[in-house]
Amino acid sequence: MAMPDSESPVFSKVDPETVRGILGGVIDPELRAPITDLGMVGEIKVEGSAVAVQIVLTTLGCPLRAQIKKEVISKVASLPGVEGVTIDWIEMTPEQKAKTMDTARKRAQADAPETEIPPTARVLAIASGKGGVGKSSITVNLAAALANRGLTVGVLDADIWGFSVPRMLGVSKRLGGTDGKIEPNELKVGDGLLKVVSMGFLVEDEGTALMWRGLLLT
Template sequence: MSQVEAVREALSKVQDPELHRSLTELGMVESIDIDGGTARVTVLLTISGCPMQDRLREDITKAVLEVDGLSAIDLTFGAMSQEQRDKVKSIVRGGRDKVIPFAQAGSLTRVIGVASGKGGVGKSSLTANLAVAAANKGLRVGILDADVYGHSIPRLMGLIGVRPTAIDQMFIPPVAFGVKVVSMEMFKPERADAVAYRGPLLHRVLEQLLSDAHWGDLDLLLLDLPPGTGDLAISLAQLIPTSEIIVVTTPQIAAAEVAERAGRIAHQMHQRVLGVIENMSAFPCPKCGEEISLFGSGGGEETSKVLSQLVGADVPLLGKVAFSPELRSGGDDGHPVVSLETESASARAINEIVEKLVVRPKSLLGVRLGISS
């Protein structure tokens, strides 16, 4: 093997840190010349000013210097042409055109929308924690923050201000706590900018976030839906007909009535309603241990009962997550309680719900997830 070939071989073992494909496969290696003990290498970046440049330089240098007879590297970064970028996108998408991968026949990703009748019931907090808990169990998990008006997932996941790396339209979801996260917030010029979309545009935004993100292989995608029975829930059902729904409610009976409506829409759209989670349930007084039902009681059971009657099948109460200051503060600090206070009652309750949702503890790639309840 010539030294040029040996360097190419070494570079074929270096991966793009975000696309997780080898530099040679992606066509990033522009040229290799050997000059005495020095390898002159030009590598093309998919985007100029790639944030991963330092990491790449390190990995490339290490790999090349392992080649026999080479003692130095002269590495230059260049930028890809449009045509080269198009090729990268096509490779990464497995040759397919832009599609929603989860809507394709044979998709192994379970897509679950987290819905609620009204805002403030803890839907986003639960979405974040369920995702992190599932990732902790070895699943490959993504969150799509589809609550375009009230997106709170970036804060909950400690990703405020983080912008995804983009190759033209395609972008790579940032990862936090092992979860790939996409939120409308990541595309706003200013955090404080309001997002105001009418239904049809909203549908397109959801479609784009689903198809333009390079999700990779996922076992589970959770969508934090806007509260209520709005356009977006319907769009989800249309875009991914196999998607399922979890309904979140507080223990208040009044809240339960509103929550049912979210389940009702899902049922009308032929989506499976997986179950109900009651959030902000009774918690023991830290001083005397007496149960305090801050938000009343019975809402979870009531929602489960009414939805079961509606769909003519069991819509179980998947669990109750108690009112919990650590869940609240974990959210504010961007450290989901399941990753921080793993032994707290709320973290345990969330882990138990995830257990019910997914049967197998390891990555389920290649296996469609079953339901145990």
């Protein structure tokens, strides 16, 4: 005797391409692009109601791995007939990683919001892997010299630990903002203008700890 429809077993009718398609809705939280576009979805196997997905990471130690896992399982498990989802993690080869980063850069450029910075603006980065070598001194002197020539120069002091640009420039005013935009502190130098943003403008003094929200590791 045939089983009533309500008691009939439900078997997965999905195929690997259906799974790959729904995984296009999983966005890498760091690279801001679908994991399918980034080459992060490898082999997909469907056996009955069980689906096995191979996820390829730039590094197996990816701090966002747990979040990606949660979203992958949620998406695949939502397909009719799927009762089990497993993930096999593998690491990208140098060639795969280079291709993924190139894709991410191109998407970021295409999706970049409009900016008030003119396309003719020059960007100079002053950086070092060692502290106390004069990064801030070079930055301040270079910016002041350019402003003295009548240019408008923006200075971004991204040092979250030893910010000294405010002290070097003699500026201590807290940063303001309107319409979600930061208003930099301004300083006249010669015929030009310095516009300065520093972590030092977010605290009362250099000895005050800054509450900084970062990624949550799980």
